[in-house]
Amino acid sequence: MDQQTDIRFLLNGQEIIARDAPATRTLLDFLRIEQRLTGTKEGCAEGDCGACTVLVGRLQDGALRYETVNACIRFLASLNGCHVVTVEHLTGPEGRLHPVQQAMVDHHGSQCGFCTPGFVMSLYALWMQTPQPTVTEVETAIQGNLCRCTGYEPIVKAALAVNSYGSPVHDHLTRERDTITARLAALQPAGRVVTGPDDDRAILPADVDDLAQVLAETPQATIVAGATDVGLWVTKLMRPISPVVFVGHLEELKRIDLTDTALTLGAGVTYSEAESAIATAFPHLNDYWARIAGWQVRNMGTIGGNIANGSPIGDTPPVLIALGATLTLRNAAGQRTLPLEAFFIDYGKQDRAKGEFVESLSIPRPQPGQINAAYKISKRRDEDISSVAAGISVTRTGDIITDARVAFGGMSATPRRARAAEAALIGQPWTKAAFDAAANALSQDFTPLSDWRASADYRLLVAGNLLRRFFLEQDGQTSVRLDVA
Amino acid sequence: MKDLSPLTGAVHHDRIHDSAIKHVTGRADYTDDIAEPAGTLHAYLGVATVTHGTIRTMNLDRVRQASGVVDVLTARDVPGVNDLSPTGRNDEPIFPDTVEYHGQPIFAVIAHSRDAARRAAELADVSYDILPHATDALSAQAAGLPQVTDPLKLERGDVAAGQATAPHRIKARMTVGGQDHMYLEGHIAFAIPGEDDDVIVHCSTQHPSEAQHMVAHALGVPLNAVTVNVRRMGGGFGGKESQMNLFAAVAAIAAKRLHRPVKIRPDRDQDMTATGKRHDFVIDYDVAFDDDGRIHAVDGHFAARCGYSSDLSGPVTDRALFHADNAYFYPHVRLTSRPQKTNTVSNTAFRGFGGPQGVIAAERMIEEVAYALGKDPLEVRRTNFYGTEGRDLTPYHQQVTDNIIGRVVDELADSARYQARRAEILQHNAQGGILRRGIALTPVKFGISFTATHYNQAGALVHVYNDGSIHLNHGGTEMGQGLNTKIAQVLADAFQVDFDRIKITKTTTEKVPNTSATAASSGSDLNGMAALDAADQIKARLVSFAAETWGVAADEVRFLPNAVQIGAEVVPFDTLIRRAYMARVHLSAAGFYKTPDIHWDRAAGKGRPFFYYAYGAACSEVTIDTLTGEYRVDRTDILHDVGRSLNPVLDRGQVEGAFLQGMGWLTTEELWWDDQGRLRTHAPSTYKIPLASDRPRIFNVALAEWSENRERTIKRSKAVGEPPFMLGISVFEALSMAVASVADYRVCPRLDAPATPERVLIAVERLKAG
Secondary structure, eight states: OOOBOEEEEEETTEEEEEETOOTTOBHHHIIIIISOOTTSOOSOSSSSSOTTEEEEEEEETTEEEEEEEETTSOBGGGGTTOEEEOGGGTSOTTOOOOHHHHHHHHTTOOSSOSSHHHHHHHHHHHHHHOSSOOHHHHHHHTTTOOOSSSOSHHHHHHHHHGGGTOOGGGSHHHHTHHHHHHHHHHHSOSSOEEESOGGGOEEEOSSHHHHHHHHHHOTTOEEESSOTTHHHHHHTTOOOOOSEEEOTTOGGGGOEEEOSSEEEEETTOBHHHHHHHHHHHOGGGHHHHHTSSOHHHHHHOBHHHHHHTOOTTOSHHHHHHHTTOEEEEEETTEEEEEEHHHHEEETTEESOOTTOEEEEEEEEOOOTTEEEEEEEEOSSSSSOOOSEEEEEEEEEETTEEEEEEEEEESSSSSOEEOHHHHHHHTTSBSSHHHHHHHHHHHHHHOOOOOOSSOOHHHHHHHHHHHHHHHHHHHTTOOOOOTTTO | OOOOOSSTTOTTSOOOOTTHHHHHHTOOOOGGGSOOOTTOEEEEEEEOSSSSEEEEEEEOHHHHHSTTEEEEEOGGGOSSOSOOOTTSOSOOOSSOSEEOSTTOEEEEEEESSHHHHHHHGGGOEEEEEEOOOOOSHHHHHHTTOOBSSOOOEEEESOHHHHHHHOSEEEEEEEEEOOBOOOOSSOOOEEEEEOSTTOEEEEEOOSOHHHHHHHHHHHHTOOGGGEEEEESOOSOOTTTTSSTTHHHHHHHHHHHHHHTSOEEEOOOHHHHHHHSOOBOOEEEEEEEEEOTTOOEEEEEEEEEEEEESSOTTHHHHHHHHHHTTTTTBOOSEEEEEEEEEEOSSOOOOOOTTTTHHHHHHHHHHHHHHHHHHHTOOHHHHHHHHBOOSTTSOBOTTSOBOOSOOHHHHHHHHHHHTTHHHHHHHHHHHHHTOOSEEEEEEEEEEEEEESOSSGGGOEEEEEEEEOTTSOEEEEESOOOSSSOHHHHHHHHHHHHHTOOGGGEEEOOEETTTSOSOOOSOTTOHHHHHHHHHHHHHHHHHHHHHHHHHHHHTOOGGGEEEETTEEEETTEEEEHHHHHHHHHHTTOOOEEEEEEEOOSOEEETTTTEEEOOSEEEEEEEEEEEEEETTTOOEEEEEEEEEEOOBSOSSHHHHHHHHHHHHHHHHHHHTTOOOOBOTTSOBOOOSTTTSOOOOGGGSOSEEEEEEOTTOOOSSOOGGGBOOOSSGGGGGGHHHHHHHHHHHHGGGTTOSOOOOOBSOOHHHHHHHHHHHHTO
């Protein structure tokens, strides 16, 4: 079979064939420099401000799904078979403003206007998905959009009013859904796609078997799913990452399997895709999940990537370790499964051999008596990297703590369990004293660092206090947490 | 406010931002969106990797040889003066011999693409003779680093005598952090060479005349060779008042040298490391007071981290002292500044310009007094407000004659139900518990005018074309504040024509020369008056033409909506203009304005630096988590004075935005340097400005509609850009109250800014430990 050597996608109404697209070419540069579509702005080039927000529509199980993404860290090569929608596509042919745009104008939602196209796109996606949102839903939809002028009040008011300007039923993306679906279906490649120059090569495997094969052939390749971390290696650090193997399009890695005993997530499942299964199986993760990055990043980033990059401050590993998750790795020779905590060996070092990739993650559902909590501490509530993240799973049998798994991020070179704290809990009666003892034991478990996110003293103090919070919450005390109060 | 006027866009009425539709459609062009002429090159800065050191060798061979590179610029390649200092102190080289902060630009590379230039800039081989460094004001002072400019002293009365009569005295220190502007559009300059010495620079700047001046200075050409243009900025906040100089100069030097258009746009990390920020301060205060909470004497010392050069640190630290009284009368007062040199990027203007750091000192002193006496801080605030006869003189000897703070605070305390809610919060906290609440109502009084008196001038250029359409140009710049909208409203009002008849055009040094920065909240005050002057000149000619032609007295000519009444006849505006043109009436005018009655003697510390004051107050309620230090703003109520608003909805937007920015300064926005002198919070991933979910859960904002400027300002309005920034202090003081509750309010918490969750928790722990 011939390999496809270009990247084909729809941009607004037009079909694009990007020949020899370098692996690290960003969508934003493509839009602004090559297409002169300058409505999409660069504010930070690291996926943290949202000025470059565009929609990407893609087929999933045959259905067309539009999501906001940060064009600044989205690689062009990852868009094969997708529909990119920019702010220029919103205005009607006769120049009439889109309901989102009209609401923003009428509510004075722009001042300097530089962030505005990005907000418009986020609000557009929200309106399509939730035409009549609550304030909280609006705030969640624009977690990934910074505005320095307005104080957000008029933007939120505009978002709440959009539906009174028009219904998504009449939106052109809704009306053209079948056409776009058919056009995208026609763009899906028959096999592997390889494109870009030798020193900036992009490879899109045909399927997971092919991925294993590609990695066997080029074990030095950089695996990219959502690019929410690797994107920054390129845009900020200018690090060479060729060849790049893109995996975000592989449907087999997007499987979500919820049974009575476990939730299994393919490594390519994004935070957004996992959201409803997580909420069903692990309701304690609900609030926590919505505090992972911003909406655009949750639409791109994968849980597999969050684990595979081995960061000590990733949001998901501590809570998954506490739940007893296991990880399945694969290469051309086969699969192996290991407890998640065993994957993290040291700072920057994971138990992943060359040619191996993370295939899936399995999280056992809570047993009777198992009490779970997830806490994130950060300087800013939303869209911030945690200074401390905690996953706490404690099994209470009668008045005795019979099991405890306590894991922290931000406390050491890897996300890991607090064995001394766990030991201080197991076998003890369910009392404040037991949790105080566990909190005090954390100083045996961890010697955290001081940096710009938090000092070592604060990290240790707050980590202990999170154990105390856990006890107080379970002890029936109300109002021990801002989010719940 | 309902628009009852027959004119669209009339003054004193709500009107959308003139670019709102372009904003939402992505059709508003910022500097990086201007179509590039063929052959455009891109520049990028190469920066130092040490904090302080002399450059021993700099080998740029690998940079020159890198793919796509066309040229490299170093200090030797500056044709004019290698200096960017806005106050002419010659202490801010474009490229230095001695590196004075980590990340300081030391050369520039020019390439065919920005990407190529950016990659090549990493390839320099530079060796340094390392020198010791000090990055904060106190360690720099201890290390013997000088002050970047002369300090200021304001003194009135006899501090020692005031202290002697007061039964109580508190001395304490507060550290207040700086702030990055985090405008969404970073710095950018785009230079297009012309014939002879000429160069045109498109630049994101609040101060085109300054950029023009610096480009001319760096090129060694007269000002008339340089044109600087800016249609709009994607935010400025003071960060583009002088900091664009570097980019404008580098782009212009390269463009003239290579005879090619050259654009330079740093990435966000370089923007944040290589351009200045709000000054952080260490404030030592000594407040003497009596049992009623009445302040007798204040002795305050304000040391600021100024960075390696003076930039605007002189006037910034001056303004901190000008506002260290906020709304309070100090019978005896001595205020001193220390503009301390440090090995950090040179700090600069930022909304409030030092004022907020002065105001927060005043508010902290009030809190100290209240805690010491067990009083409601609001009571202490009211006790010390400026009054009449003998209680109306500022530390700089200006009489406060337009004081409305009492009424503003009373109305807000009523509408926000301050007393009842405070009682309820005290009761809540008395029950103990993990979550504690706090409430604070803080005032602001802010002086309006540039303290450099000569800056208080402005020009405008208005043309009426013979089809009746109007072209508006003025010296102010649009950074989102709606300045152009307001001035077009002034013009619409003057000519009595619909808003849409007026074309708003880019700011350019070609049309209005010698302009001042759009800063100090003065944009509409100054430029609005200048535009009005231009309109009045044209109107006078029209009136005289009409009176003569129709044979009526001048006072029988009146401008009606889109028409002119001449005697008994009503003539459409277009018709009059057409006839005036045919009769060879001059339909263009240059307007000018200078603020009257202001003067300032810095050496004596006396004068009337401010034309008037703007007032406001905010009441904020917060909840803190005493286990983690996390917090939430539950409610904020604001009543703010903008005089007679030119455009209430835009002013409200300024108030809301300024409040949240002020809150960010005091809560989550933290600048953090490591022990090697590197700023480690230099992008939105590490530097956290407020998000939508951080804004108050309930947010009530009102303008004091009864207020009217007592001075003859443009339509009796008041400046709005900076004053409401300080309303964010209400959040800080509410957090302080919630913290204080863990020790039953016996102690004023030692809480430094920004009050991150960490600082809140540490303050809680400190009080718990007793």
